[in-house]
Amino acid sequence: MRIVVAATPEVAITSLDALLSSAHELVAVITQPDKPAGRGMELTETAVSRWAKQNSQTLHKPITEEETIEILKGIDVLITIGYGKILSRAVLDVPLKSSLNLHFSLLPRWRGAAPVQRAIEAGDSFTGVTVFELDEGMDTGPIYTVKRFALDSDISSDDLFSELALIGPEALLETLDLIASGVKPTPQKSVDATRAMKLSREEGRIDWSLSAEKISAHVRAFTSNPGAWTEFRDTKIRLES
Structure with missing residues (x-):
């Protein structure tokens, strides 16, 4: 399938590597525009921007919704991983088959911006990754794939991000196989939902x-x-x- 990935953080790179080496076609990468950072407030590109350049991948940093829609025309699946923007229905409907998100929790637990930190703060015994179909809510879409991960009593958020980044690619590739086979995702049970506030x-x-x-x-x-x-x-x- 023809894939576009919209991502920003370092933890997305393992998934990008997996998609690049898979049978799927990684058509383009979308990331956030360069932003001022550090004490000198110099314009700094995202980790995903650096990866795309190092791997000679088509890279876009759209500002407007119209730009994003144009990029997505003719692709099969959009995958978002910590992109940092909420996408409208108009954008989500452009891909021919699905718009997906790789989320670092066992949805519907820890919907929101900080699922890794909130799971550790709450003393959870398990967390994991969820691949779900995006809708207009905050991590509320129907679920394709879940991978669980047991939390050690001394794990830090840095360590957990690294662990989940390793199991995320498997979940994504499994989901793409499900979509190709015509499998439909399972709706979330919102009654069990918790919020991972910013x-x-x-x-x-x-x-x-x-x-x-x-x-x-x-x-x-x-x-x-x-x-x-x-x-x-x-x-x-x-x-x-």
Whole structure:
């Protein structure tokens, strides 16, 4: 099938590698435009942008919905992985077969922007990846494929992102096989849904009144983003797992 991937973060690269080496045709890669970053606020490209250039792949950084629609004309499947934009129905309907998302949780648990951190913060025993068909809701579309992953008691969000990035490609390739076979996805049960709200810098502050177990989960969940921290004598101290 003819595939376009819309992605931004480093964790998408294992899936891009798998698609590139598969029997499917990776027609193009879409990512976010370069943005100012760092102390010098220099324009910086995304990890996916670098990957596309290194692998000589057609790369797009669309600004408008009309640009995105034009890119998707004639493709079979759109796959999004942490793209960072909510796509309209007009965009989702362009691919001939489906528009998919690879989400790093066991949907409907942890719908939203920070599923990896929220799973660790909550002390979940299991998480995983879900490939589902995009609709206009926030991670509410019907599910094709789920892969579970058991959480060790000392795992950090950085480690978990790496682990889930390894099982994501298998879930995507299985889903593409299902679509080619005419299999329909299964609707989610919204009654079981939980929200993985976007992280804030203030959330990283450690509440020392919590149990040692909860403080450990807090530090492991927020170690890199937004950063776990506390204050001592008016000095901010960052903690890492």
